[in-house]
Amino acid sequence: MRILIVEDDEVARDYLAKALREVGHTVDVATNGLDGLQMASSVAVDLAIVDRMLPQLDGLALVQSLRATGRKMPVLILSALGEVDDRITGLRAGGDDYLTKPYHMSELLARIDALARRGESGIHDSTKLKLADLELDRMTRRVTRNGKKIELTAREFQLLEFMMRHSGQVVTRTMLLEGVWDYHFDPQTNVIDVHISRLRQAIDKDFDKPLLHTVRGAGYSLREDE
Amino acid sequence: MSADQRFIGVINSSPFRISMLYSTAFACGAAILLGAVYFAVTQVVDGGTDNLIEAEVQGLREQVLVLSRSDFIELIEQRSQEQDVRGAVYLMVDPQLRPVAGNVPAWPKIAANEGKWIQFKVSVPYGDETREHEMRAQRFPLPGGYRMLVGHDVQERQNVKNLMMRGLVAAVVATLMLGLGGGYWMGRRILAQAGAISAVATQIMRGDLSQRLPVRDADDEINTLALEINSMLDKIEQLTLGMRTVLDSAAHDLRTPLNRLQSSAEAAMSQLAPSAPERRVLERVTTEVDRMRGTLDALLRIALAETGTVARESVDLSELVASMVELYEPVSEERGIVLESAVAAGAHVQGSRQLLAQALANLLDNAIKFTPGGGHIRVQLQSAAGGPEVVVEDDGPGIPADKREIVLGRRVRLDEARKFPGSGLGLSLVAAVTKLHGARLVLDDAAPGLRVSLKF
Numbered sequence: 001m002r003i004l005i006v007e008d009d010e011v012a013r014d015y016l017a018k019a020l021r022e023v024g025h026t027v028d029v030a031t032n033g034l035d036g037l038q039m040a041s042s043v044a045v046d047l048a049i050v051d052r053m054l055p056q057l058d059g060l061a062l063v064q065s066l067r068a069t070g071r072k073m074p075v076l077i078l079s080a081l082g083e084v085d086d087r088i089t090g091l092r093a094g095g096d097d098y099l100t101k102p103y104h105m106s107e108l109l110a111r112i113d114a115l116a117r118r119g120e121s122g123i124h125d126s127t128k129l130k131l132a133d134l135e136l137d138r139m140t141r142r143v144t145r146n147g148k149k150i151e152l153t154a155r156e157f158q159l160l161e162f163m164m165r166h167s168g169q170v171v172t173r174t175m176l177l178e179g180v181w182d183y184h185f186d187p188q189t190n191v192i193d194v195h196i197s198r199l200r201q202a203i204d205k206d207f208d209k210p211l212l213h214t215v216r217g218a219g220y221s222l223r224e225d226e
Numbered sequence: 227m228s229a230d231q232r233f234i235g236v237i238n239s240s241p242f243r244i245s246m247l248y249s250t251a252f253a254c255g256a257a258i259l260l261g262a263v264y265f266a267v268t269q270v271v272d273g274g275t276d277n278l279i280e281a282e283v284q285g286l287r288e289q290v291l292v293l294s295r296s297d298f299i300e301l302i303e304q305r306s307q308e309q310d311v312r313g314a315v316y317l318m319v320d321p322q323l324r325p326v327a328g329n330v331p332a333w334p335k336i337a338a339n340e341g342k343w344i345q346f347k348v349s350v351p352y353g354d355e356t357r358e359h360e361m362r363a364q365r366f367p368l369p370g371g372y373r374m375l376v377g378h379d380v381q382e383r384q385n386v387k388n389l390m391m392r393g394l395v396a397a398v399v400a401t402l403m404l405g406l407g408g409g410y411w412m413g414r415r416i417l418a419q420a421g422a423i424s425a426v427a428t429q430i431m432r433g434d435l436s437q438r439l440p441v442r443d444a445d446d447e448i449n450t451l452a453l454e455i456n457s458m459l460d461k462i463e464q465l466t467l468g469m470r471t472v473l474d475s476a477a478h479d480l481r482t483p484l485n486r487l488q489s490s491a492e493a494a495m496s497q498l499a500p501s502a503p504e505r506r507v508l509e510r511v512t513t514e515v516d517r518m519r520g521t522l523d524a525l526l527r528i529a530l531a532e533t534g535t536v537a538r539e540s541v542d543l544s545e546l547v548a549s550m551v552e553l554y555e556p557v558s559e560e561r562g563i564v565l566e567s568a569v570a571a572g573a574h575v576q577g578s579r580q581l582l583a584q585a586l587a588n589l590l591d592n593a594i595k596f597t598p599g600g601g602h603i604r605v606q607l608q609s610a611a612g613g614p615e616v617v618v619e620d621d622g623p624g625i626p627a628d629k630r631e632i633v634l635g636r637r638v639r640l641d642e643a644r645k646f647p648g649s650g651l652g653l654s655l656v657a658a659v660t661k662l663h664g665a666r667l668v669l670d671d672a673a674p675g676l677r678v679s680l681k682f
Contacts, residue, residue, distance in 0.1 A: 009482055009486065012485050015489035018493070019492075080477060082473050083523065083530075084580060085537045088537065100481070101484065102485035102488040104492070155552060181553060183583050183587075187591060188652075189554070189594055189595075191553050194556035
């Protein structure tokens with residue numbers, strides 16, 4: 001995937017570019033807003049990571065101009081601001097996701113993965129989600145594994161649905177809290193972990209091959225292990 | 227607002243009440259003044275006629291003694307013709323009360339003693355028609371059983387008095403009506419202006435600092451007041467926006483180096499073998515970065531809540547509390563704590579869902595942190611008339627009464643709490659968020675444990 005980074009902070013930019021290249025992406029960098037806009041408009045970029053406070057052209061204005069010219073590539077906004085309602089302004093300006101500094105690289109990579117997959121067709125509108133022998137029907141709200149019905153609470157169902165939509169990817173705790181509960185903060189207690197372990201009990205306990213995996217230092221992943 | 231409510235609002239407004247008071251006072255004054263005039267005029271008019279009649283009676287009493295009956299009749303006839311019928315009236319009757327002379331058609335059937343004043347009506351021709359006229363008269367006996375009536379037409383006088391009385395009543399009623407109408411108009415005007423001011427004030431309190439009071443093209447005190455309030459709002463907006471700018475640059479200046487630190491540590495870690503001893507040091511660095519980030523987030527959120535500029539929306543408090551309880555239920559169960567909840571449906575508040583969620587999360591984090599295994603946490607949402615109330619109770623160690631005020635300040639951690647992790651900002655954030663939402667935060671003894679109440 002070709003990713004454009006628009007970031008004026010050198011240390012953060014270099015590490016970000018390096019980390020993205022290491023996982024196999026092609027990376028372009030811009031150090032100010034105007035260059036960023038020019039590159040995003042001329043080069044076939046698949047995804048852009050834009051810092052909110054940029055010299056010459058502000059990050060939000062950049063995203064707005066991109067959207068105004070019909071560019072639809074996913075944009076992740078990085079922000080060093082105060083947050084709370086800054087996130088809303090960022091998303092309203094046309095950003096697809098919003099991450100506050102300082103961030104963990106694992107969090108950023110997980111979000112980029114999720115953003116990149118969002119464009120793929122079929123993931124969003126299919127009523128049936130399937131992974132190995134695990135099946136989830138969004139219409140009937142029925143979950144089966146190997147043909148056997150699995151009883152889930154409403155929230156466990158939502159959690160599983162979110163994980164299945166992102167199957168094969170790493171999903172972080174904050175992504176779950178945002179995606180399933182619509183909360184944007186870090187709880188001091190490991191609330192998400194306990195929800196995940198309940199879900200794991202429900203879908204993995206009676207089966208040989210576990211599907212729900214813990215990714216150390218990052219989050220969780222629902223995938224079929226070879 | 228319905229028409230009825232608006233009407234009641236105007237009736238209850240202070241301009242209306244004041245003008246009601248004044249117009250009642252003015253109406254009383256007018257009544258007294260006009261009453262005095264009425265009294266004086268009737269005195270003069272009544273007295274004049276009565277004297278006239280009495281003099282005529284006296285004259286005739288003397289005449290009857292010196293004149294023969296036929297001459298007396300002649301005299302009466304003559305006087306009757308001399309006088310217009312609307313002026314003096316005469317009637318002489320025989321012992322059978324049959325008219326002998328005079329200009330009154332019949333002897334009035336009034337059982338009053340001789341010498342007393344009587345009033346009766348007589349039909350008086352007015353061109354083709356006749357009208358009833360009020361007469362005032364005295365009766366006295368004549369020699370030979372004849373009787374005499376001498377009186378005067380008082381219809382004019384009655385008309386004047388009636389007119390004056392009507393004028394008096396009309397003046398008093400008009401004073402009251404004018405006062406009432408004027409008061410209602412003034413009340414509505416002031417209420418409309420006050421309504422516009424309070425509508426704007428509500429929007430400003432919701433965080434929209436760009437709102438200004440409506441200013442009309444008039445030079446009255448309300449307009450002056452509005453202009454002054456507006457310039458005050460300009461100042462407040464400037465200060466608050468200035469504060470936000472300061473906060474944003476402070477956030478930027480702290481988050482950027484923290485991010486560099488995080489990036490550098492992560493970059494260095496990626497070069498190391500998983501078992502390298504340096505890895506542990508770098509992991510400690512990133513843990514500290516996380517902790518600093520947590521503290522910074524909390525401080526910024528407190529500061530942001532205190533500027534009051536956070537955008538507000540209608541928040542379904544019932545949904546929020548229920549979903550927070552649901553979020554924390556598994557983790558409390560894991561720690562052997564029973565999390566109970568009673569959430570009333572349909573409670574809404576204006577505010578920031580994220581900040582309210584953060585505040586609730588802090589309360590639940592605290593409750594879970596301080597409640598021993600086997601303990602209980604109770605979360606309640608009560609829907610009261612004044613506004614909803616959220617209560618979080620635990621049966622942990624609680625907070626001593628004399629320290630409850632202190633813990634709401636920034637970074638206060640009681641000695642007893644030092645063995646637990648945390649930044650000490652949890653309750654300060656709860657306090658700032660409660661204040662932002664115009665709610666009241668009360669810490670109380672749950673005997674044992676802590677009872678925290680957020681009354682909206």
